Amino acid sequence: xxxxxxxxxxxxSMMSPPPARWPHLSTVVIVGLxxxxxLVFFGDYWMFVAAKILAFGIAAMGLQILYGRAGLMSLxxxxxxxxxxxxxxxxAQSGLGPGIQLLAVIGAASLVALIVGLPTLRLSxxxxxxxxxxxxxxxxxxxxxxxxxxxxxxxxxxxxxxIFGFDTSYPLDAYLVALAFAVPLTLFAxxxxxxxxxxxxxxxRDSEMAAVSVGVFIPKTKIIAFVLSAVFGGIGGWLxxxxxxxxxxxxxxxxxxxxxxxxxxxxxxxxxxxxxxxTAFIVLLPEGFNLIGQPNLYALAGGLLLATxxxxxxxxxxxxxxxxxxxxxxxxxxxxxx
Amino acid sequence: xxxxxxxxxxxxxxxxxxxxxxxxxVSVGLRAxxxxxxxxxxxxxxxxxxNALSGFTDVHSGVVYLEEKDVTTLAAxxxxxxxxxxxxxxxxxxxxxxxxxxVLLGAERLHQPSDCSQILGLPAHWKWRTVxxxxxxxxxxxxxxxxxxxxxxxxxxxxxxxxxxxxxxLISAPPVVLLDEPAAGLDQRGRIELAGALxxxxxxxxxxxxxxxxxxxxxxxxxxxxxxxxSGSHVMTGTPQEVFSDARVQIAYFGxxxxxxx
Ligand SMILES: Nc1ncnc2c1ncn2[C@@H]1O[C@H](COP(=O)(O)OP(=O)(O)OP(=O)(O)O)[C@@H](O)[C@H]1O
Ligand SMILES: [Mg+2]
Numbered sequence: 162x163x164x165x166x167x168x169x170x171x172x173x174s175m176m177s178p179p180p181a182r183w184p185h186l187s188t189v190v191i192v193g194l195x196x197x198x199x200l201v202f203f204g205d206y207w208m209f210v211a212a213k214i215l216a217f218g219i220a221a222m223g224l225q226i227l228y229g230r231a232g233l234m235s236l237x238x239x240x241x242x243x244x245x246x247x248x249x250x251x252x253a254q255s256g257l258g259p260g261i262q263l264l265a266v267i268g269a270a271s272l273v274a275l276i277v278g279l280p281t282l283r284l285s286x287x288x289x290x291x292x293x294x295x296x297x298x299x300x301x302x303x304x305x306x307x308x309x310x311x312x313x314x315x316x317x318x319x320x321x322x323x324i325f326g327f328d329t330s331y332p333l334d335a336y337l338v339a340l341a342f343a344v345p346l347t348l349f350a351x352x353x354x355x356x357x358x359x360x361x362x363x364x365x366r367d368s369e370m371a372a373v374s375v376g377v378f379i380p381k382t383k384i385i386a387f388v389l390s391a392v393f394g395g396i397g398g399w400l401x402x403x404x405x406x407x408x409x410x411x412x413x414x415x416x417x418x419x420x421x422x423x424x425x426x427x428x429x430x431x432x433x434x435x436x437x438x439x440t441a442f443i444v445l446l447p448e449g450f451n452l453i454g455q456p457n458l459y460a461l462a463g464g465l466l467l468a469t470x471x472x473x474x475x476x477x478x479x480x481x482x483x484x485x486x487x488x489x490x491x492x493x494x495x496x497x498x499x
Numbered sequence: 500x501x502x503x504x505x506x507x508x509x510x511x512x513x514x515x516x517x518x519x520x521x522x523x524x525v526s527v528g529l530r531a532x533x534x535x536x537x538x539x540x541x542x543x544x545x546x547x548x549x550n551a552l553s554g555f556t557d558v559h560s561g562v563v564y565l566e567e568k569d570v571t572t573l574a575a576x577x578x579x580x581x582x583x584x585x586x587x588x589x590x591x592x593x594x595x596x597x598x599x600x601x602v603l604l605g606a607e608r609l610h611q612p613s614d615c616s617q618i619l620g621l622p623a624h625w626k627w628r629t630v631x632x633x634x635x636x637x638x639x640x641x642x643x644x645x646x647x648x649x650x651x652x653x654x655x656x657x658x659x660x661x662x663x664x665x666x667x668x669l670i671s672a673p674p675v676v677l678l679d680e681p682a683a684g685l686d687q688r689g690r691i692e693l694a695g696a697l698x699x700x701x702x703x704x705x706x707x708x709x710x711x712x713x714x715x716x717x718x719x720x721x722x723x724x725x726x727x728x729x730s731g732s733h734v735m736t737g738t739p740q741e742v743f744s745d746a747r748v749q750i751a752y753f754g755x756x757x758x759x760x761x
Contacts, residue, residue: 355624357631372604374553374575374579375671376579389618
């Protein structure tokens with residue numbers, strides 16, 4: 162009896178490139194480029210911009226896990242940045258150092274994610290998006306209305322983080338501190354793609370029936386994705402406030418959440434590299450208009466540019482890279498046969 | 500094995516969709532370690548029976564037993580963890596992921612390192628990954644999918660997509676396998692080869708299998724016994740020869756009795 166089933170593949174081996182090492186390489190290149198920005202321009206201002214990209218990029222990676230990998234849309238990633246920023250701020254107010262602050266940031270983000278997520282993650286994706294929207298608004302309202310704790314709508318100055326002698330009130334140091342967090346967090350996000358947990362999340366995104374049929378308990382995996390994304394958001398927000406030296410509710414409002422979602426979608430929601438590309442693009446775009454002396458053009462031209470990018474690149478920037486990569490693989494395969 | 504000899508069975512199982520009765524007091528069993536065919540015309544309730552066995556549909560009355568334990572109300576994912584893994588009549592895949600990732604999803608049932616050690620990328624995770632990948636390689640080889648393992652499933656021909664789902668079901672060597680028309684869309688040669696592969700898995704692991712299939716030749720080749728259904732009721736159970744030559748089955752299928760042609 163024949164036991165081998167050998168259907169001729171429509172396109173033979175050329176369609177079977179080796180397992181993806183490339184996305185990792187491209188992520189390393191992109192993080193490297195972002196890391197190199199201050200070295201190229203070498204001015205305080207650009208280091209400040211780069212530090213901001215790193216802080217937002219960390220939050221965007223979190224959203225990429227939730228939206229790109231698990232297929233759950235959140236309009237609260239900006240609010241989770243705020244949870245981290247204010248948790249760090251409150252702990253710093255009582256005179257505690259960066260280590261304790263980091264623990265508080267992670268703890269607060271996880272706790273809030275559990276409180277928001279546990280009762281709502283069984284909702285349909287659209288309803289979940291609405292709930293996260295409501296949570297973000299509620300959070301902002303709380304910030305504004307607890308002035309004695311948070312500084313209210315006026316905001317409050319933030320003590321710089323001082324870690325191993327690096328002081329985030331200096332842009333170069335702020336940049337290096339953010340980099341010291343961005344690198345390991347990027348590695349964690351990349352590693353998720355190698356884990357079964359990451360695959361479970363993709364199954365929830367693509368087919369809950371398939372996930373259940375192999376034994377996945379969907380609510381648990383959703384909660385993990387939500388908490389992970391909140392922790393990334395919290396750390397990003399904490400570093401952002403340390404970089405700017407100031408916190409105020411508008412930094413963490415709905416606009417911030419939409420901004421992060423746009424970054425993930427434009428960069429390409431299916432890869433970690435995409436989150437970084439999207440963030441860099443979306444932070445640098447207004448800076449570009451500043452450079453050419455037309456800051457007012459940003460609202461119009463920037464919006465148009467974002468819309469066109471989103472329309473033209475269904476898989477975002479990282480999709481373009483993946484496409485080029487597959488073209489190269491195919492060309493190589495053709496050469497091999499020639 | 501238990502006293503009844505059935506790995507899974509139902510007792511007076513009734514499933515209703517609104518006022519429509521899709522299964523009516525069905526009492527059937529999957530003999531432990533055997534491959535059982537499940538036949539019947541369109542709408543007979545074959546898929547509904549698989550859904551009830553795997554926990555994908557609510558049961559109106561009656562009992563589902565797994566190894567003589569009542570699992571009627573056990574949630575679908577728990578039933579999967581208890582060893583009942585199914586495929587779908589309409590394949591459910593992660594469309595833009597690779598064949599390998601789709602198959603590895605089925606490794607969910609293999610004992611995994613904690614989520615925490617996966618997130619942190621601890622050694623336990625990498626070790627598990629190696630083990631799971633070698634199991635995936637084996638099952639891909641068995642189903643002739645090895646050379647496609649890095650292709651995205653949405654670029655595969657229909658028949659291969661079905662095989663990817665079969666591979667996802669088989670990777671964890673589950674004690675009970677439920678397949679819903681796995682050979683649909685395969686050509687004659689593909690059917691023979693799929694039957695061969697399933698027989699080989701069965702010989703290697705001794706699993707219990709139920710296969711929904713219309714093709715008489717495929718069922719005869721694969722199954723030791725066949726359950727015939729019609730209009731939500733159990734018609735008969737017997738060897739393929741007995742079932743296909745039975746007048747009731749022929750009337751259900753062809754609207755008239757004919758000579759056996761199995
Ligand atoms: N979710 C549902 N809601 C309402 N009716 C349903 C549902 N699922 C199945 N049915 C009905 O139940 C009956 C049995 O369906 P089932 O899918 O079990 O048949 P089947 O034997 O698998 O048929 P086929 O060979 O076409 O796959 C059919 O009449 C079908 O229309
Ligand atoms: Mg069916």
